Amino acid sequence: MHKKAVNTFSEPQCGIPANPANPSQTTLPTPFTHTAPRRDRKQPGDDPNFTSILDNPPEIMRAGRRHGPGLIILALIPFTALVLGTWQVQRLGWKTDLIARFEDRLVKTPLPLPPRVDPDAIHDFDFRRVVARGRYRHDREMLVGPRMHDGEDGFMVITPLERDPGGSDGRGVTTVLVNRGWVSKKLRRQRDRPESLLTGEVVVEGLLREPWKKNMFTPDNRPDKGEFYFPDVKQMAELSGSQAVWIEQTMEPDLLQALEMGSKGIPIGRPAEVNLRNNHAQYIFTWYGLAIATSIMFYMVVKKPPTDMSRRIRMNKEWS
Missing domain, CATH: 1.10.287 (Helix Hairpins)
Structure with missing residues (x-):
């Protein structure tokens, strides 16, 4: 007679997993306990001074x-x-x-320029009209530029004026710097403007001016290369052996004369103003x-x- 097989494994209770170490045993779940709030702990709402943001x-x-x-x-x-x-x-x-x-x-009235000029006294005679006689030293000519004139590029022609008021013995010779005016860039070389190289004694009428002041944007002069970007009166006077006296030649040519002078390379002086x-x-x-x-x-x-x-x-x- 056959005996009925008995299953030694018991079905786990609902929600209770079997013990993996001993399948024949089941693990009872830990009961969940709810901790009731302590009656002696005060809540924020128990404070009579408490104000809610909902009420404010x-x-x-x-x-x-x-x-x-x-x-x-x-x-x-x-x-x-x-x-x-x-x-x-x-x-x-x-x-x-x-x-x-x-x-x-x-x-x-234009003032005759004295043989010797005190550089410290030029301030009191700035823009004073003066007259000087002498001979141009074209071999010591200096060009300052570039300078614009009526929209055209060019240079200012600076020529020492050698004077001999004391006689022909040379003991009274003095020299001043004369800004003769503007010439075109294409006529900057002396051989291209022979009519501007005046010989013999000349009479120069112009304005006695104080030395120029260099701004921070102007480059330094390079006299060893003959490049002058601004008229440094003291530097140019030392190079030419003249006094530190600056005269700007004045003239008032009409339009036709100015055109003719510009085409021949004759420096065009500034107006007396x-x-x-x-x-x-x-x-x-x-x-x-x-x-x-x-x-x-x-x-x-x-x-x-x-x-x-x-x-x-x-x-x-x-x-x-």
Whole structure:
């Protein structure tokens, strides 16, 4: 008689996994216990002074700082522009008086240039019309440039003028520098303009001028290569053996004469007039206009209400 096989493995209870080490045994689950809140612990709502954000009405306000360091910079701009405009007013008065003084010297009779000129006294005779006699030393000629004249490139011709007021013994010979005028670049060489090489005694009428001042953008002269970018009076006087005296020859040729002189390479002198720039009135208008405009901008920035994008909501701490 066959015996019925008995399954020694018991079905695990629902939700209870079998013990993998001993399949015949089952592992009872750990019961879940809920810890009830302690009655002695106080909740935030138990505090009578507690206020909820749901019970507190919000307040619309501007988030962060209203103005930053940019406002300080904006405030400095109109102040700086006002100072610069006032300074230009003073400069305008100074330049106007200076031009009036120079124009007063132009109307006077040309002064014969003395044999010896004190360089320190030239400041008091700037733009003074003078007359000098002598002979040009074309072998010591110097060209300064480039310089533009009526849209054409060229050079200024600087020629020492040798004078002998004391006689023919040579003991009274003195030399000054004469800016004869402008010549075209294509006629810069002396052999291309023989009519400009005057011989014999000449009479030069021009303006006595102070030495030029070099700006920071002008390159240095290279006298060893014969290149002069600005008239350094002292340097050119040492090279030519003359006094540090600068005379700008003046003339007023008509249009036809100027064209003829330019075609022959004869230097074209400057007119007897004061050619100092006086743009201070424009600077005054610019600086004062900038001061007014930035002042209005500053007022609008300070008084302008915050926009919707710059608003934020925070909890109101004040209760009515």
